[in-house]
Amino acid sequence: MKQYLSFFRIRFIAGLQYRAAAWAGISTQFAWGGMTLLMFWAFYQNGENSFPMSFPELSSYIWLQQALLAMFMAWFFDQEIFESITSGGIAYELCRPCDLYGMWFVKNMAVRLSRVLLRCVPILLVAAFLPEPFGIKLPPDGLSALLFLVSTVLGFLVLVSFSMLIYISAFYTISPMGIRILATSVTEFFTGALIPIPFFPEALQPVIYALPFASMQNTPFLIYTGHIGGAEALGSMAVQLLWLFALVLTGRLLMRRALKKVVVQGG
Amino acid sequence: MIELRNINKTFKVAKRNAGFSEAVKALFKKDYTYIHALRDVSFTIGDGEMVGYIGPNGAGKSSTIKIMSGILTPDSGECVINGRTPWKERVSHVREIGVVFGQRSQLWWDVPVIDSFELIRDIYKVEEGQYKKTLSGLIELLDIGEIVKTPARQLSLGQRMRCEIAASLLHSPKILFLDEPTIGLDAVSKIAVREFIKTINRENKTTVILTTHDMQDIEALTERIILIGRGRILLDGSLSALKSRNSSHKTLRVDYVGEGLPASEQMTVIKDLNGHGEMLIDTDRLSVSEAISYISSRVEIKDLSVVGETIDETVVSLYKEFEI
Numbered sequence: 001m002k003q004y005l006s007f008f009r010i011r012f013i014a015g016l017q018y019r020a021a022a023w024a025g026i027s028t029q030f031a032w033g034g035m036t037l038l039m040f041w042a043f044y045q046n047g048e049n050s051f052p053m054s055f056p057e058l059s060s061y062i063w064l065q066q067a068l069l070a071m072f073m074a075w076f077f078d079q080e081i082f083e084s085i086t087s088g089g090i091a092y093e094l095c096r097p098c099d100l101y102g103m104w105f106v107k108n109m110a111v112r113l114s115r116v117l118l119r120c121v122p123i124l125l126v127a128a129f130l131p132e133p134f135g136i137k138l139p140p141d142g143l144s145a146l147l148f149l150v151s152t153v154l155g156f157l158v159l160v161s162f163s164m165l166i167y168i169s170a171f172y173t174i175s176p177m178g179i180r181i182l183a184t185s186v187t188e189f190f191t192g193a194l195i196p197i198p199f200f201p202e203a204l205q206p207v208i209y210a211l212p213f214a215s216m217q218n219t220p221f222l223i224y225t226g227h228i229g230g231a232e233a234l235g236s237m238a239v240q241l242l243w244l245f246a247l248v249l250t251g252r253l254l255m256r257r258a259l260k261k262v263v264v265q266g267g
Numbered sequence: 268m269i270e271l272r273n274i275n276k277t278f279k280v281a282k283r284n285a286g287f288s289e290a291v292k293a294l295f296k297k298d299y300t301y302i303h304a305l306r307d308v309s310f311t312i313g314d315g316e317m318v319g320y321i322g323p324n325g326a327g328k329s330s331t332i333k334i335m336s337g338i339l340t341p342d343s344g345e346c347v348i349n350g351r352t353p354w355k356e357r358v359s360h361v362r363e364i365g366v367v368f369g370q371r372s373q374l375w376w377d378v379p380v381i382d383s384f385e386l387i388r389d390i391y392k393v394e395e396g397q398y399k400k401t402l403s404g405l406i407e408l409l410d411i412g413e414i415v416k417t418p419a420r421q422l423s424l425g426q427r428m429r430c431e432i433a434a435s436l437l438h439s440p441k442i443l444f445l446d447e448p449t450i451g452l453d454a455v456s457k458i459a460v461r462e463f464i465k466t467i468n469r470e471n472k473t474t475v476i477l478t479t480h481d482m483q484d485i486e487a488l489t490e491r492i493i494l495i496g497r498g499r500i501l502l503d504g505s506l507s508a509l510k511s512r513n514s515s516h517k518t519l520r521v522d523y524v525g526e527g528l529p530a531s532e533q534m535t536v537i538k539d540l541n542g543h544g545e546m547l548i549d550t551d552r553l554s555v556s557e558a559i560s561y562i563s564s565r566v567e568i569k570d571l572s573v574v575g576e577t578i579d580e581t582v583v584s585l586y587k588e589f590e591i
Contacts, residue, residue, distance in 0.1 A: 006389035014377050092373040094338045096390050097362040260340060 003098055008110045015114025022118035025070070029123060033066040037134055052198040056133045057225040061196050063127040063136040064221050070115035071156055072217040074187035077163060077180065078111055085170040094259070101255050104167060108160045140226035147233050151220035154240040159216045161247035162187070168251060171258035192218040198227065212247060215240040269312040269335065269442070269474070274344035276305040276330055276498075304330045305341065306498045314441070315472040317464075319489035319506075321479065327498045328478040332444050335476070336366050349441065362391065365435035369447035372427065373434055374419040380430045381415040384437060391438035398437065405433040408463055425456030432460065436467065442474045443467070449481055461487045494585070501585045509581060517555060518574040519546045525566030534558055542569075 037059060044055050053061070070076070081104055084090040093100060127136040139145045166183050170176035188194055190213035197218045200208055208214050219236045222228045228236060282300050283293040305327045312318055322328050333339035334346060337353030337360050346353060353360045374383045388398045406412045409429045414422060422430065428448065435443065445464070449457045465488060468475050477488060485492060485506060492509060494502040502509060518537070521528065521544050528544045530536045533553035538545040548558045555573060562568060 003390045003392065006386050010375060010378060010382060010386050013382075014375070017377065089371050091333065091336075091338055091368055092366070092371060094357070095336050095361050095364070095366045097358045098390055099358075 004102060004106045007103060008106050011107050011110035012114045015111050016118065018115075019118065022115070025115075026119055026122055029066040029069055029119070030126070033062050033123075033127070036062050041134075053196065053225070053227060056137055057227055058196065059130075059134050060136045060225045061221045061227075063123065064224060065193065065217065067120040067123040067127070068116055068152070068217070070119055071112050071152075072159055072191070072193070074159065074163070074191060074193065074216075075184040076112070077166065078108055081107070081167050082170055082176050085167070086175070100259070101164070101252050105160060105164060108163060109156070112156075112160070139224050140229070144223055144226055144229055144233075147229075147237070148220050148224040151223050151233070151237050151240065154237060154244060155216045155218075155220050158212060158240055158244050158247065159191075161244060161251055162212060162216070164251040165247065165254065168254045168258060171255075187213055187216075190214065191216045192221075196221075198222070209239075212243040215243045268314055268347075268349060269310075269476075270345070270347045271311075271331075271335075272309050272345040274305050274308040274331070274334060274341045274346060275303070276327075276334065276339065276341045278302045278304055303498050305334075308344070308495070308498070308500055310493055310500060310503055312474060312476065314474055315468070316491065317468045317475045317477070317489050319477050319479065319485040319492040320495065321485060321492055322495040322501075323480075326495045328495060329446060331495070332366075332446050332476070332478060336364055336444055337361055362438070363441050365438070365440035365443045367428075367431050367435045367443075367445045367448050369428070369445070369450040372419065372431065374427065374430060376420050377418055379416050379418050380411075380422070380434075383419065383430075384415065384434060387434055387437050393438050397439075401437055401439055402433075405436060408466060409433055410459070425452050425459075428452060428456065428460065429463075432463065436473075439471070440473065442476070445475065445477045445479075447479055448477065449479060449484055457481070457483070464488060494581075496586055496589075499589070501589065510575070517548050517550055519548060519555070519558060519562070520544075520572045520574055521546065521562060521566075521568060522570040523562075523566040523568050527566075529562065529565040531561070534561075545574075 040058055040062075041055070044051060048055060051058075065072070084093060090100075093103065096103075124136065129135065139148055166176065166180060169179045173179060190208055190211055192214070197205070197208055197214055215236070219240055223233045223236070278301070279299045280302055281293075281297050283289050283298060308327070308331060320328055320331065330339060334341050335348060335353060337357040340354045348360065349363060351360045373387075374380055375386070384402065393401070406415065409432065411426070411429050411433060414426045414430065417426075419427060419430070432445075432448065448464070449460055452460065461484065464475060464477070467473050475488075477484065479485060490505055492502070492504070492506055493500060494509065519534075523542055523544070525542075528536045528539050528546060530546075534546050534548045536544060537547055546558070546562070548555065559568075559571065
């Protein structure tokens with residue numbers, strides 16, 4: 001366990017070095033969040049009742065999304081891992097007495113968390129002081145807040161275990177670019193990063209909720225806004241847990257298979 | 268104790284000819300060729316030995332090292348290191364080995380070297396007291412006290428290599444694999460690295476297996492060499508055995524003032540131009556000193572060097588001998 005912690009620490013510290021990138025990220029995310037809200041605002045002028053979420057709920061959803069972007073962004077990958085596979089630096093990692101899956105998982109978590117830590121506080125603070133109904137509001141009750149926290153952790157783990165599959169695919173394809181682009185666009189769409197999942201067509205919703213992507217950022221955000229609560233929230237969290245197990249299991253199996261036939265290229 | 272028996276490894280390589288139409292064809296049907304990286308490789312290395320593993324590029328050196336460090340699984344054959352098969356019990360095996368790949372880095376790029384060391388300490392679960400002791404020993408021997416506080420990205424190649432070697436010894440491994448540890452280093456760093464390797468082999472009884480293209484490395488470090496070419500072990504023995512092989516001829520390079528180089532039955536002139544010449548001596552019939560005194564009796568020698576066969580030339584002649 002201690003090795004994972006130190007591993008986490010070294011990546012985390014390295015991630016905290018990039019402060020200019022964080023400021024750039026914060027301003028981009030503000031602009032993006034603001035634009036999204038204004039666009040929805042224009043639609044909402046036609047009558048709020050025709051939409052699945054109330055506007056304040058939507059505002060909270062969008063600002064959470066922006067604040068926690070670094071944590072949940074599906075298009076972000078640790079270039080170091082891909083490089084270690086394609087360039088053969090993985091040779092060293094395989095010479096360590098540890099489990100490669102666990103190491104990469106922790107590395108991924110650390111990079112994302114160090115980024116989110118630098119970004120989320122300013123965004124949330126400013127968003128909290130925006131005028132009604134554009135600001136972020138507190139969750140409806142303490143229970144929702146608690147469930148939100150647990151569900152965020154679960155959603156984060158589901159996302160990381162999914163991106164592990166993309167990393168592992170690099171063992172099989174030599175150039176991971178193709179799968180990366182495909183996976184990125186699919187995940188972006190189905191996680192609700194482009195449009196919150198409740199806005200998808202009725203008929204499509206059961207399909208989307210059956211996919212692992214809905215268990216990433218969508219579940220905790222809906223719990224926070226009070227869109228789902230109580231038993232429904234607990235049910236969604238059970239689904240999150242299920243996907244976490246399934247994805248980790250698949251990842252580990254694929255990795256074990258890949259390492260059996262791994263060819264370290266060059267030199 | 269390292270034991271390899273009849274290790275074979277084949278790589279599948281996709282091939283196509285140049286050109287657009289060939290590229291389109293390759294979309295549907297790929298042609299593969301099989302490269303036999305290792306064929307029936309067998310050797311045994313005892314505890315505390317220092318062995319030079321040499322051969323030209325593509326001979327199979329790195330593949331062997333990768334198999335011995337558990338990264339690569341061979342197609343067939345047995346490999347037992349300290350009672351374990353590396354690729355089957357990777358985690359417990361790597362705990363006892365240290366590896367330096369001269370062309371890759373294990374230090375984290377953007378943090379001070381000492382942070383990387385501490386991470387490695389935690390990965391190997393080295394006990395704190397032991398770690399401090401090993402570290403201070405390594406720092407002193409490798410003279411890296413000042414540079415460990417610098418981020419790895421700001422180190423020169425020589426400094427980085429010394430840190431890499433220290434990093435792979437923090438967990439006091441019983442076996443150390445060095446894959447081209449002196450590649451790209453200047454003379455001073457090379458000597459420092461060699462001295463260090465000698466010291467740990469002598470004092471800690473660490474088994475060292477070293478691959479290199481640098482003959483000086485081999486001459487300075489190892490008594491025993493294993494020569495590999497095209498995936499086969501060509502020779503396993505002492506360095507002098509390798510040198511004496513195919514050395515019935517030597518070339519003398521001479522700068523002289525005089526009429527021209529004298530030829531005889533035992534020595535032929537290969538080249539003779541404007542006072543620079545080369546002569547081939549059959550050392551079975553004429554010793555080098557006899558040849559020199561014979562030449563100096565005829566011309567005034569200004570400079571003279573004896574050119575032995577380089578390791579690569581030996582390998583090439585061994586290729587011919589084994590008809591591979």
